[in-house]
Amino acid sequence: MKKITVIYWSGTGNTEMMAEAIAEGAKSNGAEVNLLNVANATKEDVFNADAVALGCSSMGAEVLEEEEMEPFVESLMDERLKGKPVALFGSYDWGDGEWMRDWDGRMKEYGADLVREGLIIQLTPEDEGLEECRQLGKKLVEG
Numbered sequence: 001m002k003k004i005t006v007i008y009w010s011g012t013g014n015t016e017m018m019a020e021a022i023a024e025g026a027k028s029n030g031a032e033v034n035l036l037n038v039a040n041a042t043k044e045d046v047f048n049a050d051a052v053a054l055g056c057s058s059m060g061a062e063v064l065e066e067e068e069m070e071p072f073v074e075s076l077m078d079e080r081l082k083g084k085p086v087a088l089f090g091s092y093d094w095g096d097g098e099w100m101r102d103w104d105g106r107m108k109e110y111g112a113d114l115v116r117e118g119l120i121i122q123l124t125p126e127d128e129g130l131e132e133c134r135q136l137g138k139k140l141v142e143g
C-alpha cells in the first residue's frame with residue numbers, strides 16, 4: 001500500500017479544506033494517508049512517504065506563513081527529497097499566485113519531483129475546487 005503524507009498550514013481553514021479533499025482522493029485510490037497540521041509534522045513524515053502534498057496559503061506579501069511553514073519547508077532541503085513526488089497546494093485571495101510559483105520553483109531546486117504545478121484556489125474552495133483536490137490526491141497515488 002502506498003504511503004501518502006499531506007502536511008498543511010491554514011489560518012482560517014481554507015487550505016485545510018483542500019488538504020482534507022486531497023487526503024480523501026488519495027484514500028479513495030487505496031493509499032494509506034497521513035494528514036497532518038504542520039505543527040504536528042516532522043520532516044521524517046515527508047521522507048518516509050511515497051509521495052507528499054504540502055499546503056500553505058499565501059501570507060505576508062506572497063510568501064509562506066513564516067512561523068511554522070517557512071521553517072518546515074526550509075528543513076526539507078535534504079538529499080532525501082531528491083526524486084520525491086511532491087505536489088503543492090494552497091488558498092489565496094488578491095494576488096496572482098506568485099507565492100505558489102516561487103514555492104514550486106524552490107521545491108524543484110531542492111530536488112523534488114513535482115507531480116503537477118501547485119494547485120491554487122481563491123479563498124474557500126467550492127465543489128469544483130474540492131474535486132480538483134481529490135484528483136490531485138489520486139494522482140499522488142498513481143505516481
Ligand SMILES: Cc1cc2nc3c(=O)[nH]c(=O)nc-3n(C[C@H](O)[C@H](O)[C@H](O)COP(=O)(O)O)c2cc1C
Nearest residue numbers: 010011012013014015057060062091092093094095
Ligand atoms: C496576514 C495575511 C496575509 C495575506 N497575504 C496574501 C497575499 O500576499 N496574497 C494573496 O493572494 N492573499 C493573501 N492573503 C489572503 C489569504 O491567502 C486567503 O485569505 C486564504 O484564503 C487564507 O487561507 P487559509 O484559511 O488556509 O489560511 C493574506 C491573508 C492574511 C491574513
